[in-house]
Structure formats: structure tokens, C-alpha cells
Amino acid sequence: MVKFTVEEEEKLKHEKTIGIIGLGDMGALYAKRFSEAGWKVVGCDREDIFNTTVDKFKDEKFTVLKNGHYVSRISDYIIYSVEAANIDKIVSLYGPSTKFGAIVGGQTSCKAPEVAAFENTLPSDIEIVSVHSLHGPKVSTTGQPLVLIQHRASDESFKFVECLVSCLKSKHVYLSAKEHDKITADTQAVTHAAFLSMGVAWKSSNQYPWETPKWVGGIENAKINISLRIFSNKWHVYAGLSITNPSAHDQVLQYSKSTSELFRLMIQGKKSELRERLLKAKDFVFHHISETNDLLLDDDILQKYSLSKVPPGGRHPNSHLALLAIVDSWYNLGIVPYDHIICSTPLFRIFLGVTEYLFCTPELLNECIEVAVDDVSFREEDLEFTIAARNWASIITFGNFELYKLEFEKTQKFFQPMFSEANAIGNEMIKTILERVRERES
Numbered sequence: 001m002v003k004f005t006v007e008e009e010e011k012l013k014h015e016k017t018i019g020i021i022g023l024g025d026m027g028a029l030y031a032k033r034f035s036e037a038g039w040k041v042v043g044c045d046r047e048d049i050f051n052t053t054v055d056k057f058k059d060e061k062f063t064v065l066k067n068g069h070y071v072s073r074i075s076d077y078i079i080y081s082v083e084a085a086n087i088d089k090i091v092s093l094y095g096p097s098t099k100f101g102a103i104v105g106g107q108t109s110c111k112a113p114e115v116a117a118f119e120n121t122l123p124s125d126i127e128i129v130s131v132h133s134l135h136g137p138k139v140s141t142t143g144q145p146l147v148l149i150q151h152r153a154s155d156e157s158f159k160f161v162e163c164l165v166s167c168l169k170s171k172h173v174y175l176s177a178k179e180h181d182k183i184t185a186d187t188q189a190v191t192h193a194a195f196l197s198m199g200v201a202w203k204s205s206n207q208y209p210w211e212t213p214k215w216v217g218g219i220e221n222a223k224i225n226i227s228l229r230i231f232s233n234k235w236h237v238y239a240g241l242s243i244t245n246p247s248a249h250d251q252v253l254q255y256s257k258s259t260s261e262l263f264r265l266m267i268q269g270k271k272s273e274l275r276e277r278l279l280k281a282k283d284f285v286f287h288h289i290s291e292t293n294d295l296l297l298d299d300d301i302l303q304k305y306s307l308s309k310v311p312p313g314g315r316h317p318n319s320h321l322a323l324l325a326i327v328d329s330w331y332n333l334g335i336v337p338y339d340h341i342i343c344s345t346p347l348f349r350i351f352l353g354v355t356e357y358l359f360c361t362p363e364l365l366n367e368c369i370e371v372a373v374d375d376v377s378f379r380e381e382d383l384e385f386t387i388a389a390r391n392w393a394s395i396i397t398f399g400n401f402e403l404y405k406l407e408f409e410k411t412q413k414f415f416q417p418m419f420s421e422a423n424a425i426g427n428e429m430i431k432t433i434l435e436r437v438r439e440r441e442s
């Protein structure tokens, strides 16, 4: 699509108003970046905290209005950046106040309910262009995937939205709502299910992994830092994107099934069956990667990102059930995760990177299979992991937001004291990994 000229863009900045409904982490990020780039931006959060919100953003270049009606009636492009579970309710509330001929979109992580809310509520003169930044609010937007969905809009309107979001310097990915939800079920929902289950397993066996000499080395650092990163965030983001996405249900269920089946083979001592099953899955997922290939990640790169206060001892071989199960479930679902890299989040790339490292380093995979069957030192954690994975799958497929919140917050509380340190180290780790991805791509 031909872009606007500099003069045309300046004219748009002069004429158009951008509205953001929901000034939480992502809404505030967008409002700041758009207004800093010279766009006229208005936004709102919940009406009952209007004064606090005005105060919070008093030094910013955008204007805080009282509620979504005030935002909707004057904005040419409105982004709903609210909790996924409430999208329908909030769009029904403010949708009828949308300015005639405006464009509306949302930032929620699952597009089926968002688009349905727009279609059910907005008059037909309103166009729909949705967005989804595939990263958290604390990650630099530059180079990260930004999904753009031209759901019900002219090319000219889509070009305007694309021109607006170009100030984020993200990598634009063009998808339909359906394609988006299918891919993100894998790159987000299942990735989160794995790390959520690790956190619950550590809590259930009452241990902080950085205090235990069993979890030493780069792969273990990645597991710990990412699990804590997820638990340091808001539960509704993870609950919303998995519960509201039907494709995520099948995938999270398969992840739990793969976990249970592999664990059963381990405790039954069925080593050759386990090996055969894993090698079949490996051939399907990693067939294009030769052992001499430059792998995305390796243990040495991640070695230094440890939360441990004592100098690390030697690496302790691990059964890596969480990593074995993801490859097994990709195989069973017929998913090649590399096809999803266009829609990948930093966490997914790390998950894929450490899994690729495990499966494509033959001595490591072999050691892992040997340990899984012959060494019982990880049995307790593997049992807790299996139970946790099944529990998350039940909660998600039953669509139980309250239970999700309860489980999430119990574990969140357990890890709370370590969050600031884990986030600082996790940020450094993610920066290193993203630099490596960029190097590899170039």
C-alpha cells in the first residue's frame, strides 16, 4: 500500500484526533507514544478514578477526559485498551457515542470477542481496524510484531491507522482476526500455560528455584525469570487471552495431555517408548535445523542471568518435562512453531529457543531422557508440574475467570519478594536474546 507523504501525514496529525479508552499499561503506552509523535490524543480510564487519572498523566502531551463517551464523540480513531473479559460490556456502553464515520479498534489479546463486540454494537458507518502489540508494556516497541487487522475498513482508513502506528517502529503483520487468534493461541496461551505451571509446581513443592542447587544453568535461568515475569503481571491479561480464545482451549488441553502422557512413560520406566515418541516429535518440529546450525540460544548465553546469591555449582541434569511436552503437543496438533514466528512475543521466542537448544543438542536430549527415567530427583516437581498443567487446562477450558484469578494470585504472592530483581535480570536476559534474534535475522 502506498504511504502518505510527509505533508499528508502532517495534515492528518492536524485534523485527526486519536482516542484511547483504558489508560492502563498498554493504553498509556500508546497514548504517550502517539502524542509524542505529534498526534492529538485524548483518553480516559474508569470514570470513578477520573481525578487520579488526570493527576497521573498531568505531565503528558495527551488529554484525559471523563469517560469513553467524551472520548468517542470527538475521536477519529478509537482504541479500546481494556480487560478482555469486559470488552463487550465496555463497547456496548461507549459504542453508541462513536463519532459518525470514525474508525474503531482494540488492543485486547484475542480478537474474536472484540470484533464480535464491535459488530454487534457499532453502527454500520463505523469502520473497524484492530491492533495487537505482541509484547508487554515494558519492552521496547521497536522491531516487535504489531498485528494490524483491516476487519471492516477502506484502504484509505487502514492507511491512516498504519500511518499513526508507524511511530511505534514495530514490525507490521497483516492478519485476519481468525488467523490472529489461531496463531496467538500457540505463541501466547500455551507458552503462558507452561510457565504458569512451572511457577505453581515450585510453589506446591515449597521451593524458590534460585535457592536450590538443582536449577543451575542457562535453561533453568530462562524458566525461572520468565515464570516470575508472568506472575509479576496482571492476572486478567493471561486469563483473558486464554479463556476467550477457543483455539487456545484445544492447545492448552493438548499441552496438559502431552505432559501427563510423557510423565506416565517416565514413571513406568518406558525409556525406549519415551525416546521414540520424542524423536518423532523432534523430526516433525525441528527437521530443518541441523546440529551444526547456529542455534538461537544456548546454555552459556543465559548462564549469567541467575537470581541465585551463591556462585553456581555445576549444571544438574533435568528431565525438562515442560520442554518435552511442548514439542510433543506441537507434533500432536500439527503445529510447526517456526510458522508462527511472525506473531511471536519475546517470551515465545525464548521458549522456542531453549526448546530448540534442548532438542537439537543430541547429548543434551539423550541426557534428559536418561534422567527422566532413571533419576528420581525431579519426580516431585514433575508430578506437581503435571498436576498444575492439568489444573490450568481445566480452568481455561471451563472459562472460570474467578478460579484463574485465585490460582494466579496465590502463586503471585509466593514469588512477590523476588519480582523486582527477577524483572531487572529478566529485562537484561530478554535484551540479549532479542539482539541475538536480530543478528540471526540479518
Ligand SMILES: NC(=O)C1=CN([C@@H]2O[C@H](COP(=O)(O)OP(=O)(O)OC[C@H]3O[C@@H](n4cnc5c(N)ncnc54)[C@H](OP(=O)(O)O)[C@@H]3O)[C@@H](O)[C@H]2O)C=CC1
Residues within 6 Å of the ligand: 021, 022, 023, 024, 025, 026, 027, 044, 045, 046, 047, 068, 081, 082, 083, 084, 086, 090, 107, 108, 109, 110, 132, 133, 134, 135, 136, 137, 234, 236, 237, 240, 241
Ligand atoms: N499487558 C500486556 O503485556 C499486554 C496486554 N494486552 C491487552 O491489552 C488490554 C489492556 O491490557 P493492560 O493495559 O495490560 O491492562 P490494564 O489493566 O493495565 O489496563 C486496562 C485499563 O482499562 C481500565 N478500564 C476498565 N474499565 C474501563 C472503562 N469502562 N472505561 C475506561 N477504562 C476502563 C482499567 O481500569 P481498572 O484497572 O481500574 O479496572 C485499566 O486501567 C488487555 O485486553 C490485554 O489483554 C495486549 C498486549 C500486551
Ligand SMILES: O=C(O)C(=O)Cc1ccc(O)cc1
Residues within 6 Å of the ligand: 108, 109, 133, 134, 135, 136, 188, 230, 237, 241, 345, 346, 347, 348
Ligand atoms: O510476551 C508475553 O507473552 C507477555 O507476557 C506479554 C504480553 C501479554 C499479552 C499480550 O497480548 C501480548 C504480550
